[in-house]
Amino acid sequence: MLVHDHRTIEREEVQTAGAVGVGVRWLVTRAMGAPNFAMREFEVAPGGRTPHHSHPWEHEVFVLAGGGEIHGDDGAQPIGPGTVVLVAPDEPHHFANTGAEALRFLCLIPHHD
Secondary structure, eight states, rough: OOOOOGGSOOOOOOOSTTOEEEEEEEOGGGGGGGGGGEEEEEEEEEEEEOBBBOOOOOEEEEEEEEEEEEETTEEEEEEOOOEEEEEEETOBBBBEEESSSSSEEEEEEEOOO
């Protein structure tokens, strides 16, 4: 069993083109013993955004704090604490912080090689 405080994981700045003010902590990884899924915690600064992108795997998101929008083919939808999002495989998307505090969310993805 793995048990740790998320604050013990180093926050990395997301360097992907199009990312603005985004940090990530890899909370659960294959190297930590998770055979199927990774859990990440993202923090998006006010006015920041993740890159607009798509990929062949799904991911599940749970918003912890802050306010913002998820942008997809259907336009923008508001998100806030308690919001759950399923991004389908190959669905173009990005997250934007439209609030005055950090937008924090968990994101789970299957391992992909």
